[in-house]
Amino acid sequence: MPDISRRDLLSSSLFLTVGAGLCAGTFNIEALAAAPKTQRALADVFSMSEVDMARESVVVQAAYRIVEEAARQIKDPGLREKTLSVLKNPAPTIARGNQAEILERLRSAGLIDPARREVFPAVRDASQSPQPFWSAPGSGYSSHHAYPGGLAAHTALNVVSAQALVKNYRSVNGLVLDYDIAVGGEILHDLHKPWVFTWSDDHSCRKEQQLAGTGEHHVLSIAESIARGIPAEVVTAQACAHEHPATSAGERLVVGWLKAASIIAGVDPIEYGLIDKGGETLPLPRRIEGWVVHLADHDFVISTSACQWTAQALAKLAREQYGLTDPRQIQAMRNYVMANLTAMHLYGVLSAQGPKAFADEVARVVKA
Template sequence: MGLEFNDKDGLSRRRFLQVSAGTATAMMVATLPNLSWAQVLKTEKVGLDQCLNLTPLDMAKRSNLVQSAYSYITGICGEIKNQALRDQVLQVIHNPAPTFMERYTTSDAKRMLWQKLVAANYVSDAIGVMDFLPPNENIQKASQPFFAAPGSGYMSHHAYPGGLATHTAFNIRSSLNVYQAYFETFDYKLDRDIVIAAQALHDLHKPWVFQWQEDGTSLKEITLAGQGAHHVLGIAESIYRGFSPEVVVAQACAHNHPGSDKDEAEVVEWIKAASIIADKDPIREGLLSADGSTLPIPRRQENFVTHLGDHDWVLSGPAVKWTLPALKNIAKQEYKMSDQELNGKKFNYFRNYVFSQFSAMRSYQVLVTQGEAGLKAKVKEMID
């Protein structure tokens, strides 16, 4: 998720999406080896009972859409020219483990971190020491694969198994389109490696923060330094893993741009909070200016490109919200779900399967262009 951006010259986030969406979609099809859109969206039909027995990981593995997006991410990250950076990024994508938790393996260490964050007003003291970090069983292994995680909280954008992969793939494509536009319009190139790396990493801890629950929903996210915790935790992870300051700062700018004092101040605070978690000095690490009040000067343009690229949520969030009522009607009428079931595990697994195989975005498009009857026909192609 990002914050509001509408500069005085009229480049709003909505306008950005209108410009980039068509090119990004065409680029996606072009980069899927030997696959047409019909093949990407094709899914094996399951019965409702079978659907209820599929785990989120099962759903993501079965989805051609999700696997194609994940393949694009790993492929484009493989194009990073700097070998050390390429290896670092791919290690995260293949295993987004919270390695900085090496520093917080005891209850005393966690309490000390919590006290630091509370003292800096980054965490509310109403959030207890046992709740400010997501649960984790193994700090060397991700709670779930990158490709199985949702794109955000359960009522937000791409809230389905594999949503993180589709969200990240779209954002990388959008960022690369902006990168290309700067070259074609102004005859200069930004650092492509940074553009790819920062966008690929921008939601790296969503697999940790949004772990799937037994009822088909995901864990609820706390607020950390004024943002959803995944953002600051992801920055902390990149700092701890030793990513270059240029990549970390661009990653931090995904949720806001440094174009005004007020906006930049938010990014500075996210970096400071993340540095506390990573136990690093942000000035010494080159993440902030010498006095710690701004980002490094001069501010790199890749920071703005990462921010512009992370605007998929503007449409994809409402797409989930606006499609759900129709999907509930279909579940009630065609699959005889009771009102109680529509608000529990049965419907959650139903919607997770539909969205993971077809996406909430495409479901909403069908709803807009073909009505609820058209969406019902698509659902019937997926679930008996």
């Protein structure tokens, strides 16, 4: 855990609410982002790694605790233990597989671009995640939550959304959904982003490739869940994050991702229970938890644009008010500011209060 000042700790406790029933104890991250901040000199910011930035950010660590707390509420002890272990170390254990063989099988199944020469991003140690879960960006550098700790912020919002959907469907419709499948699938849904989106020297992150018609993080995350023995219902729900199976085109995509992930993890998807014995659909009748995972992942609808617009506004400010010209330094400043205030909070200020309030907000965490 990072060093958290007494004031921050007190404000965290103040905003800690122990939810009744299904909802995890949640931290009011907006309140934490709005709480008093210490300004850091830009020269100090330039010497920090993205892991340092995420470690020191109270909002990032609070978001991560939301995700961990939701995992602790998983009822099945085996799933709970495996989910917590993914969060602690999302190591790319699937990279131990025979890559040449996997590539060939994916090619013959038409699930990978035939020009590809490798399936996996670079791996130094398959037993160790290249960075903590809590320091990864939430997506590619021009997409959503693209800052240190963005994955924790994205997953936290998704997880509390999934918890709320489970609770609301029950109270409004009397529909009883399985918490472990819906919330477990949501926690795991982007587990390989720390591997796929490693930070680069210029403070941006690795560019993602496509796999089976979607961002590779999705298929690699599904494969890792399979390799770690996560139950089939949870993996199937996780696979629905990027598409839902209500149309045949949508279901074909989800089934393709499950097949690709099964090739990577070295399992038979029908035997594992990931797809129906016919081989073309999810297990029938289709469980609803996959839709919960899909709906709760929709944070990206606004957060992608909000992050892009915030990044543009920050770059302008960095040039005009902080005198920066080096793109690396501009990106370092952006990462630090977003990690401490979140892109969504900043865009909320910019869109509702204008550029002056936005600049004042940024000045709370950095000084020239």
